[in-house]
Amino acid sequence: MQRVVESDVCIIGAGITAAMVxxxxxxxxxxxxxxxxAGGDPPPIAARFSHRQRWLDYEENxxxxxxxxxxxxxxxxxxxxxxxxxxxxxxxxxxxxxxxxPEDMKVRSTYGVGTDWPLxxxxxxxxxxxxxxxxxxxxxxxxxxxDPRSGAYPMPPLPLxxxxxxxxxxxxxxxxxxxxxxxxxxxxxxxxxxxCCRNETCSPICPIGAxxxxxxxxxxxxxxxxxxxxxxxxxxxxxxxxxxxxIERAVALDRAHPDEPVEFRATTFVLAxxxxxxxxxxxxxxxxxxxEGLANSSGLVGKYLAGHRxxxxxxxxxxxxxxxxxxxxxxxxxxxxxxxPRDRYLRHDFRVWESDYGRTxxxxxxxxxxxxxxxxxxxxxxxxxSGMGTARLRCYYDVIPxxxxxxxxxxxxxxxxxxxxxxxxxxxxxxxxxxxxxxxxRIGRLFGEFARAGDGKxxxxxxxxxxxHPGGGCRMGDDPAQSVVDxxxxxxxxxxxxxxxxxxxxTTSCTNGTLTFAALGLxxxxxxxxxFPERKSAQDP
Ligand SMILES: Cc1cc2nc3c(=O)[nH]c(=O)nc-3n(C[C@H](O)[C@H](O)[C@H](O)COP(=O)(O)OP(=O)(O)OC[C@H]3O[C@@H](n4cnc5c(N)ncnc54)[C@H](O)[C@@H]3O)c2cc1C
Ligand code: SF4
Numbered sequence: 001m002q003r004v005v006e007s008d009v010c011i012i013g014a015g016i017t018a019a020m021v022x023x024x025x026x027x028x029x030x031x032x033x034x035x036x037x038a039g040g041d042p043p044p045i046a047a048r049f050s051h052r053q054r055w056l057d058y059e060e061n062x063x064x065x066x067x068x069x070x071x072x073x074x075x076x077x078x079x080x081x082x083x084x085x086x087x088x089x090x091x092x093x094x095x096x097x098x099x100x101x102p103e104d105m106k107v108r109s110t111y112g113v114g115t116d117w118p119l120x121x122x123x124x125x126x127x128x129x130x131x132x133x134x135x136x137x138x139x140x141x142x143x144x145x146x147d148p149r150s151g152a153y154p155m156p157p158l159p160l161x162x163x164x165x166x167x168x169x170x171x172x173x174x175x176x177x178x179x180x181x182x183x184x185x186x187x188x189x190x191x192x193x194x195x196c197c198r199n200e201t202c203s204p205i206c207p208i209g210a211x212x213x214x215x216x217x218x219x220x221x222x223x224x225x226x227x228x229x230x231x232x233x234x235x236x237x238x239x240x241x242x243x244x245x246x247i248e249r250a251v252a253l254d255r256a257h258p259d260e261p262v263e264f265r266a267t268t269f270v271l272a273x274x275x276x277x278x279x280x281x282x283x284x285x286x287x288x289x290x291x292e293g294l295a296n297s298s299g300l301v302g303k304y305l306a307g308h309r310x311x312x313x314x315x316x317x318x319x320x321x322x323x324x325x326x327x328x329x330x331x332x333x334x335x336x337x338x339x340x341p342r343d344r345y346l347r348h349d350f351r352v353w354e355s356d357y358g359r360t361x362x363x364x365x366x367x368x369x370x371x372x373x374x375x376x377x378x379x380x381x382x383x384x385x386s387g388m389g390t391a392r393l394r395c396y397y398d399v400i401p402x403x404x405x406x407x408x409x410x411x412x413x414x415x416x417x418x419x420x421x422x423x424x425x426x427x428x429x430x431x432x433x434x435x436x437x438x439x440x441x442r443i444g445r446l447f448g449e450f451a452r453a454g455d456g457k458x459x460x461x462x463x464x465x466x467x468x469h470p471g472g473g474c475r476m477g478d479d480p481a482q483s484v485v486d487x488x489x490x491x492x493x494x495x496x497x498x499x500x501x502x503x504x505x506x507t508t509s510c511t512n513g514t515l516t517f518a519a520l521g522l523x524x525x526x527x528x529x530x531x532f533p534e535r536k537s538a539q540d541p
Contacts, residue, residue, distance in 0.1 A: 003254070003262045005230065007034035008532060010250060010266035012235045012281070014039075015088025016135075016514060017501030017521035018272035019214035023134055024525040026226035031532040033227045035218065036252060036264060038068050038234040039085035042215055049207040052199070062205040063091055068234060068255070070416040073276065073424055086231060087215040088274060090514065094203035094328060095184040095211045097137050097515040099128050101337040102148065103347065104509040107400070111345045113431045114400040114507045118478045118487040124519055125150050127526075131518040132182075135212045136190040139182030146177070146334040155187045158196065161325035163354035167391050168331055170317060170454040171352055178331040178352065182515075184212035192220075202328045232256055236419060238269065238285040238294055238497070246496045247294070253417060268496045268528055271474075272521070275305075275502040279407045279473035280422045295474070295491040295499070300484050302407040304475050305426055306508040307467025308396040311440050313447040314357040317456035321389025323356030336395070337510060345431060346439050348397040349511040350446075355392040357459065359384050390459070393450065395443045396468060398510040400429040407473055426467045469513035471505035488527035489520070500524045 009025060011018050014037035025033050042063055043051055051062040066083040083089050102121035107114045129151045132139075138155040141147065157180040160168065164180070171178050185196045185206075196210035209216065221227040232255045241248035250264040271278045279302040283293040293301050331352040340347050361380045363371055371379050410423035428436065440463040451458045477483025480492035489504050491497040501517035509516070 001260060003260060005034055005262065005264050007032040007228070007264070007266045009033045009268045009270060009528065010264045011035045011270040011272050012250060013037065013088065013271070013273035013277065014086045014214070014218055014229065015272060015274050016090040016214045017517050019217040020131060020134060020518045020521040021270055021272060021500055021525040021528070022221055022227050023217050024522055025529055026221050028535055029529040029532040030535050031529070034230060034264060034266070035227055036230045036233050036235055036250070037086050038071065038232070040065055040232050042066070042085050042087055042091050045209045048205055052201055052205045052207045055205060056201070066091065071234070072413065073422050074410065075413050086218055086229070087213050091213050091215065092204045093514065096330070096512050097132070097135070097182045097184050098332060098349070098511045099149070100509040100511065100516050101334060103338065104507065107507055111342060113345045114429065115477070117506055118476055121148070124523060127519040127522040128515065130522050131515055135184045135518060136186060136193070137182050137184050138187035140180050142179040142334065143177040146338050153182065155190055158183055158185060158187050158329055161329065161354070163321045163325050164329060164331060166319050166321065167352050167354065170319065171331065171450060173453045174450060176333050176335045178333045181330045181332045181351065183329070186210045198326050200327055233262060235281060236284065236417065238281065240287060240290070240294070244289055245494060247494055268498065268531065270498045270500055270528065272500050275470045275473065276407065276422055276424065278499055278503040282474070283409050284419055295484055295493050295497060297493050298481055298484060300475065302473050303403050303405070304401045304472045304506065305405040305407060305424065305470060306399070306401040306472040306505060307426065307470040308398055308508060308510045309464060309467060310394050310396045311443040311461065311463045313393045313444070313461045314355060314459040315391045315393060315447065315451045315456045316358070316459055317389050317391060317454045318387065319389045320385065320387060321354055321391070323354055323359060325354060327354060344435060344438060346397060346435065346442060347510050348395040348443060351394050353392040355390040357390045357392065359390060393447055396510045397439050397443065398507065399467065400432045400507060401472060402427040402429045405472070469508055471502040471508045471513060471517070474499040474503040475506040476504040477506065489524035490527065498524055498528055
């Protein structure tokens with residue numbers, strides 16, 4: 001028998017962006033909100049310590065049921081398809097939360113590359129602030145010209161370890177300011193969650209809930225009866241109302257009862273499935289009169305996939321660093337995000353961590369002699385207290401996407417229900433292709449300059465190929481011929497359809513992107529909510 005679930009707002013996907021949209025609507029509007037998630041529930045907090053232990057002991061995935069079998073990308077459950085569960089990828093995340101820079105939203109008008117966003121930093125600033133408050137971010141104001149913000153962080157920064165204090169002294173010898181990386185980890189008890197006590201395994205799992213993960217938002221909303229959370233249910237198609245202007249329903253598969261079709265009917269549909277699955281769902285929803293999929297009159301659904309690449313390095317320094325104090329905490333500078341050469345586009349962040357590179361215990365020394373028992377301990381102690389220490393550096397640099405950087409339907413791979421799966425191909429724009437070697441070489445030279453400033457030695461420089469914090473596929477813009485959604489995430493083609501977060505980004509800056517996905521989600525929620533009456537009191541259950 002067919003099941004029909006009705007609501008005012010149907011949010012598809014239960015990751016961090018969805019959590020922001022659901023929370024804002026639930027707090028501010030009288031609207032029935034349903035959140036549909038393909039995956040199930042993650043293990044409860046009480047079970048996370050043992051999951052963490054098994055990860056440490058055996059490298060077992062601490063989120064054992066976070067993948068929907070056969071919902072793969074190019075035949076693999078890896079890459080962009082995990083983590084499908086309540087909370088999405090942000091169950092695994094490292095929870096660092098830098099903002100983008102004002103320049104990120106105007107790369108075309110400033111540097112002549114890519115495209116400008118249809119909104120500027122000033123418009124997004126209050127939503128960044130709201131995201132930081134809803135998520136719970138611990139941070140310190142960076143150099144104001146590099147890190148503009150109109151409000152204070154909701155929590156004081158995570159304390160710098162002895163190692164980071166020493167490393168900060170070193171990097172600031174260059175005259176460039178560095179500060180503690182803002183993080184969605186509780187430096188004090190916050191929002192019913194406990195304070196971070198440095199278990200050091202934030203990514204992939206915090207055993208005590210001191211790191212923000214979106215499951216906490218969904219469960220709090222569900223406990224207050226503010227949302228319905230429908231899990232283990234994969235939305236397979238959006239269906240248009242007669243006439244073709246509005247979305248009428250979402251057709252889904254209840255994985256526990258695959259023979260009983262489920263249909264979600266709502267006034268407004270919000271696609272919050274993240275970077276891969278939103279474009280995929282729109283392409284899958286092709287219908288009579290819409291052979292290229294829904295919301296796709298521009299032909300740009302799945303196009304302009306964007307990310308940034310990183311260059312890593314290790315530097316040996318004449319200072320004692322004691323690895324293991326809080327490996328996941330770091331310093332950031334946005335100095336090179338702010339300004340750069342106008343003729344050769346290169347913008348990047350700069351991060352610094354403590355490192356145990358070359359200082360971990362070993363069973364063989366340089367000459368090949370086997371080290372066991374006391375010998376191994378003596379060798380380890382000698383190398384760890386040699387008066388030398390190691391730092392890890394990394395810069396993400398902005399890569400401007402080409403139109404052919406795309407997600408398409410791969411007829412060669414189908415899921416268990418016969419739907420073609422995504423094929424993902426990143427391609428740099430002509431400008432980024434030309435500048436790649438220069439960018440990586442320039443960053444490598446910068447690492448060398450930093451090493452010299454501390455009388456240190458550059459041990460290793462390694463550019464990476466992966467595009468991190470990916471976005472795009474439904475880019476936003478004012479011109480319906482050049483974009484899929486407007487600045488609120490509303491489809492240019494279907495007035496009751498919104499895309500939120502990562503897929504809407506025209507470019508994805510050169511630093512971690514999730515806080516920006518969350519802020520954009522809240523910006524969209526402000527517009528989505530306008531259609532529904534205000535709640536009388538935010539204190540009501
Ligand atoms: C190991 C790791 C560390 C990271 N660390 C950081 C970090 O420190 N800082 C940072 O900024 N970012 C980090 N990231 C990236 C960050 O986790 C993601 O950018 C972010 O979680 C994406 O959130 P989202 O809301 O866009 O989507 P997702 O988290 O992908 O959530 C989408 C959800 O929608 C569901 N869904 C999709 N399609 C459908 C459908 N058709 N029907 C029903 N449900 C559907 C999926 O199952 C999923 O649960 C990290 C990622 C990883 C893997
Ligand atoms: S350091 Fe540990 S306690 Fe703190 S947020 Fe990370 S995993 Fe949780």
